[in-house]
Amino acid sequence: MTGKEIFEGLKPELGDALLGIEGDGLDAVLSVRQASLRALLEKLKSAGFNMLVDLTCVDYSKFDGKPARFRLTYRLLSLDAEAGLSLGRVALACWVEDLKGPPSARDLWPCADWLEREVWDMFGVGFSDRPDMKRILMYEEFSGHPLRKDYPIAQRQPLIGPTDEKPRERWLESDLRPRLA
Amino acid sequence: MLNAGEGFLTSQLDAAIGWARKYSIFQYPFVTACCGMEYMSTACSHYDMDRFGAGFPRFSPRQADVLMVVGTISHKIAPVLKRIHEQMAAPKWVVAFGVCTCTGGFYNNYSTVQGIDTIIPVDLYIPGCPPRPEAVLQGLTMLQDKIQKQGRKG
Numbered sequence: 001m002t003g004k005e006i007f008e009g010l011k012p013e014l015g016d017a018l019l020g021i022e023g024d025g026l027d028a029v030l031s032v033r034q035a036s037l038r039a040l041l042e043k044l045k046s047a048g049f050n051m052l053v054d055l056t057c058v059d060y061s062k063f064d065g066k067p068a069r070f071r072l073t074y075r076l077l078s079l080d081a082e083a084g085l086s087l088g089r090v091a092l093a094c095w096v097e098d099l100k101g102p103p104s105a106r107d108l109w110p111c112a113d114w115l116e117r118e119v120w121d122m123f124g125v126g127f128s129d130r131p132d133m134k135r136i137l138m139y140e141e142f143s144g145h146p147l148r149k150d151y152p153i154a155q156r157q158p159l160i161g162p163t164d165e166k167p168r169e170r171w172l173e174s175d176l177r178p179r180l181a
Numbered sequence: 182m183l184n185a186g187e188g189f190l191t192s193q194l195d196a197a198i199g200w201a202r203k204y205s206i207f208q209y210p211f212v213t214a215c216c217g218m219e220y221m222s223t224a225c226s227h228y229d230m231d232r233f234g235a236g237f238p239r240f241s242p243r244q245a246d247v248l249m250v251v252g253t254i255s256h257k258i259a260p261v262l263k264r265i266h267e268q269m270a271a272p273k274w275v276v277a278f279g280v281c282t283c284t285g286g287f288y289n290n291y292s293t294v295q296g297i298d299t300i301i302p303v304d305l306y307i308p309g310c311p312p313r314p315e316a317v318l319q320g321l322t323m324l325q326d327k328i329q330k331q332g333r334k335g
Binding site: 138139151155156157158159160 | 256257259260263290291292294295299300
């Protein structure tokens, strides 16, 4: 099954929940309304897409004319585990704002738990039924979401060690030279 | 080897201790990233770090002399590295293996420590991404020179 076939198959059933299709073949991405994302994921899960390959996000805040700031992408695979065959792949994408993400998909694919935590950790995109979201990669003391385009590139939040933006120069002046002398 | 103000026996003792220490290095490999492959290559029989008396990795910091920090150190692991260093008994030496540990390398970003010398003292830097085994062995011999010169100090 290619993305296009899936799109054509779902179109009569879901109507305006599907906004369109971008790309072709394995690269095809179905663009979805956020409100209908959950229903679509359930439908695809029951249609045999038994593996969530990836859930990721892109920050489009430096682009003009986008419907929202972030775009979530779900990549699904229909895998025949016994034969080791891929029966089809599909990608879904939807635009979301900061903290108003779609409902969690972890009851459909348990691995979504960690992927959603990663999306929240890196981008600050929340999921509507997960109010107690916890970081997964960064430490608890970290504040902010480092892959957002407005996170200052030189900002450091070390747990130990110098905290200013030019750690090495400062270290050299204050510590190393007296030690060498 | 005679130093002014020190007796013949003392300076000879220094030389003997330095000699003993430099050829019996027990290393603690703190391996976090791809440099580890190069470290393993150097340690194994093809390049054979054991020729230089450093063929005995200890996986407890309490039994090690040289802390080899091999690979990128993130801010999240930095407290662990500092603690490992504190757990080592003196005399101890630290080798920054690879450019990530020397300066942060090309990871000039939110997650990476910009050189482990911002958190622990470093005795020897081996740059390279990753350093070739020859560079590691050269670094090791330089560290041995340093250990020899330190004698009982250090």
